[in-house]
Amino acid sequence: MQAISYEELQRVVATRDLGLRINLRKVLERTTTHQELVSVLVRYGGWNQCFKGATAGLVAQLHRSQNVFGYFGAQEAACGVYEAITDEFRDRHDSLLWAFLKGVSDFFFFSHEPAAILMRHPSVLAAQQEIWKGYGEICYDDLPKLVAAAGFHAGSEFMAAFHEFPQLDEFFTQCRPKTKEYLERKYVQIGRRNYSCYGWVKDHAEEIEQRHFSASLDVFTAIMHVGAETKQYFLDGFLRFLEIQEELMDVLSLPIPLPPLEAV
Numbered sequence: 001m002q003a004i005s006y007e008e009l010q011r012v013v014a015t016r017d018l019g020l021r022i023n024l025r026k027v028l029e030r031t032t033t034h035q036e037l038v039s040v041l042v043r044y045g046g047w048n049q050c051f052k053g054a055t056a057g058l059v060a061q062l063h064r065s066q067n068v069f070g071y072f073g074a075q076e077a078a079c080g081v082y083e084a085i086t087d088e089f090r091d092r093h094d095s096l097l098w099a100f101l102k103g104v105s106d107f108f109f110f111s112h113e114p115a116a117i118l119m120r121h122p123s124v125l126a127a128q129q130e131i132w133k134g135y136g137e138i139c140y141d142d143l144p145k146l147v148a149a150a151g152f153h154a155g156s157e158f159m160a161a162f163h164e165f166p167q168l169d170e171f172f173t174q175c176r177p178k179t180k181e182y183l184e185r186k187y188v189q190i191g192r193r194n195y196s197c198y199g200w201v202k203d204h205a206e207e208i209e210q211r212h213f214s215a216s217l218d219v220f221t222a223i224m225h226v227g228a229e230t231k232q233y234f235l236d237g238f239l240r241f242l243e244i245q246e247e248l249m250d251v252l253s254l255p256i257p258l259p260p261l262e263a264v
């Protein structure tokens with residue numbers, strides 16, 4: 001069996017015509033008020049927030065599954081996913097996201113407390129549930145679930161690297177250059193560190209997501225020897241992520257306003 005390449009996944013996306021319907025930039029462009037724009041950004045950020053823990057969970061499940069993948073297969077697969085969480089935990093991506101949302105709220109004169117509440121809107125939590133499920137939750141030694149979870153992870157890195165974050169950055173660069181300039185200049189202190197308010201978008205849109213994506217393909221290479229059906233499980237998981245993201249874009253398109261400050 002052959003390893004999976006970026007081109008092969010691109011073809012899968014093109015055949016299913018899913019990628020074209022998933023476009024964060026379009027969702028952002030369709031907003032008509034600042035309130036709506038902030039609401040989309042906050043909910044998108046809230047959804048993103050669960051990946052760190054879900055990815056860490058998959059590392060543990062893969063590493064524990066030596067019965068299925070063998071000693072080195074389990075190690076290599078776990079390492080390929082671990083690559084993504086090194087950045088998440090070392091660079092405090094939750095704080096970077098918080099700085100971004102705080103900066104956006106400040107720019108448009110919204111208080112960030114309602115934004116923090118909206119991050120945990122029931123629709124965001126429901127979308128997060130699908131991510132936890134896709135990452136396999138508890139699935140050690142369960143071959144189909146583990147491989148699908150690895151494919152799901154590859155889908156998340158693929159979309160982050162080639163769609164979501166480039167689209168987010170493009171949106172600010174082309175449609176909101178003043179907001180971008182403000183966010184780039186502004187830093188906020190969280191704990192003992194200072195964070196750039198544009199760092200969350202910039203870092204993800206540059207090279208880290210491409211590196212994560214390429215490491216997620218190494219995961220497949222590490223586990224493809226275990227059976228002929230492995231590739232299909234992996235592709236099923238990959239496509240499941242795209243479907244979930246399509247659903248998310250529909251949810252984000254719903255005009256859910258920021259809650260009033262009195263609700264804080």
Ligand SMILES: [Fe+2]
Pocket residue numbers: 088093204
């Ligand atoms: Fe991140």
Ligand SMILES: [Fe+2]
Pocket residue numbers: 084157160208209212213
């Ligand atoms: Fe990533």
